[in-house]
Amino acid sequence: xxxxxxxxxxxxxxxxxxxxxxxxxxxxxxxxxxxxxxxxxxxxxxxxxxxxxxxxxxxxxxxxxxxxxxxxxxxxxxxxxxxxxxxxxxxxxxxxxxxxxxxxxxxxxxxxxxxxxxxxxxxxxxxxxxxxxxxxxxx
Numbered sequence: 001x002x003x004x005x006x007x008x009x010x011x012x013x014x015x016x017x018x019x020x021x022x023x024x025x026x027x028x029x030x031x032x033x034x035x036x037x038x039x040x041x042x043x044x045x046x047x048x049x050x051x052x053x054x055x056x057x058x059x060x061x062x063x064x065x066x067x068x069x070x071x072x073x074x075x076x077x078x079x080x081x082x083x084x085x086x087x088x089x090x091x092x093x094x095x096x097x098x099x100x101x102x103x104x105x106x107x108x109x110x111x112x113x114x115x116x117x118x119x120x121x122x123x124x125x126x127x128x129x130x131x132x133x134x135x136x137x138x139x
Contacts, residue, residue, distance in 0.1 A: 005033070008138055009046065009097070009129045013071045015087075017094045017129075022047045023074060026065045046097065046128075053093055056082035101128040 006024045013019040025042060028034035034042075043051070043058040051058045056078045064077055085093065101110035106128060113131055114120050125131050133139045 006136065008133050008136075010133070012094075014075045015090050015094070016050075016053075016075070016085075017097050018046050018050050019075060020071050022050055023065055023071055026062050030066055046100075049097070053085065054078040054082045098129055099127055101131070102126045 005028060007020050009018045009021050011017070011020045013023075025034055025038060025047070029039060029042060041047070043062075047058065051061065060081070061074060061078065064074055069077065100106050110125075110128055110131060111120075113128075114122060114125060117131075117135060119125065119131075119134060122134070125134055130139070
């Protein structure tokens with residue numbers, strides 16, 4: 001898998017974090033370039049949270065992405081067929097996602113994931129977004 005093709009969860013599309021990364025995973029999977037470790041969680045985890053936030057079907061978004069929609073076109077489709085969040089809803093979403101794992105219900109899982117990856121001594125990794133960037137070599 002070419003990690004350069006998989007964007008950080010911090011990257012925003014239309015102001016929304018993680019959306020671009022979710023589309024990257026969909027595209028890479030269709031090209032058989034997505035690492036096996038990622039395949040089992042397609043449409044789950046943060047992807048599912050994003051889909052629920054936008055109130056659309058993951059399968060429909062996959063089909064639209066496979067049809068060649070750009071990130072912006074896909075997000076526009078989500079707004080038209082699901083939920084168009086307000087600026088305040090986007091802010092709350094982004095901050096929740098950006099801080100997930102930091103002093104919340106995900107903290108224990110983050111600690112476990114860091115240990116599994118051999119990074120239990122990293123004191124600079126506080127969130128799942130940080131862990132993803134570390135795990136994929138961006139930090």
